[in-house]
Amino acid sequence: MDIYEFLIPDEAITASVGNACEFFGLPEVPIVNSEGVCVWSNDTQTTLDDVFGVNREQLSDMGIISEDSITLAYTHECAHRALQGYDDITGINEELACDYFTGIHAGLNDIDSSQFEEALGKTTGGETHPDGEIRVKAVEYGKQVAEEIQAQGISPTFEYCKDRFEDFMETHSNSLSPVALFEKEQNDISFTGHIDDLYDPEIKSAHDRAAYHHNQAKNAQSEEEWERYYDAETEALNSEDYWKRNKAEAESEHKKMEAAREYQDTLWHSAGISKIEEIYRK
Numbered sequence: 001m002d003i004y005e006f007l008i009p010d011e012a013i014t015a016s017v018g019n020a021c022e023f024f025g026l027p028e029v030p031i032v033n034s035e036g037v038c039v040w041s042n043d044t045q046t047t048l049d050d051v052f053g054v055n056r057e058q059l060s061d062m063g064i065i066s067e068d069s070i071t072l073a074y075t076h077e078c079a080h081r082a083l084q085g086y087d088d089i090t091g092i093n094e095e096l097a098c099d100y101f102t103g104i105h106a107g108l109n110d111i112d113s114s115q116f117e118e119a120l121g122k123t124t125g126g127e128t129h130p131d132g133e134i135r136v137k138a139v140e141y142g143k144q145v146a147e148e149i150q151a152q153g154i155s156p157t158f159e160y161c162k163d164r165f166e167d168f169m170e171t172h173s174n175s176l177s178p179v180a181l182f183e184k185e186q187n188d189i190s191f192t193g194h195i196d197d198l199y200d201p202e203i204k205s206a207h208d209r210a211a212y213h214h215n216q217a218k219n220a221q222s223e224e225e226w227e228r229y230y231d232a233e234t235e236a237l238n239s240e241d242y243w244k245r246n247k248a249e250a251e252s253e254h255k256k257m258e259a260a261r262e263y264q265d266t267l268w269h270s271a272g273i274s275k276i277e278e279i280y281r282k
């Protein structure tokens with residue numbers, strides 16, 4: 001038996017998926033092995049033709065191995081199914097909405113979300129998914145809404161929960177806008193402004209050492225002594241070269257990033273102009 005099949009047996013997957021489907025009142029659909037944990041919606045007019053993908057290796061690598069965590073992972077996938085046909089929540093916002101629904105499910109049905117949240121928190125965002133940090137916030141917010149639902153004794157509908165998610169979007173809209181993401185990136189690379197500070201002291205120190213040994217070698221009293229200073233000088237010169245090469249590489253990387261940043265700037269700028277044109281044309 002495959003180690004991953006041992007860690008996450010079929011029964012755990014089918015039980016978790018069944019649990020997630022039941023929560024949304026969605027029909028159970030086939031589960032196939034795939035490159036990742038995912039859901040294919042196929043025809044978005046119906047949830048009957050959806051297909052789940054499972055990847056035990058990915059789940060285990062992420063640390064999602066308890067049945068509760070797997071249930072929440074498939075609650076996220078099922079939320080994508082439930083959101084089929086809604087075009088007001090898309091892209092990164094849809095991912096966050098699906099995370100939020102895992103929090104709702106965890107809160108209402110007493111599912112332990114700690115392992116799932118820990119795994120989610122470690123993920124880094126990309127073009128399609130937000131950063132783990134905000135994804136965990138969405139889960140937490142879902143749990144908070146679930147708590148309120150229970151305290152008020154109301155029976156929540158999907159629509160009700162979806163509406164409550166809008167508050168989360170409003171609170172976090174600033175940190176999710178392209179400008180904010182761009183600024184975050186800028187902060188991340190700001191250290192490159194200190195390239196000189198990083199490399200120059202090393203270069204200078206190696207250079208001074210080389211000069212010192214060179215002088216010592218000139219005044220050497222024996223061939224042996226000369227050889228020792230000569231070796232030390234060579235070593236210092238190599239070190240100076242090494243730091244100079246590193247500095248040049250860092251500078252070239254920095255230039256590339258600057259160029260990318262400028263390009264992004266123009267992109268947003270032109271996007272802004274066409275948006276304004278669009279508004280005036282109406």
Ligand SMILES: [Zn+2]
Nearest residue numbers: 076080095098
């Ligand atoms: Zn997703």
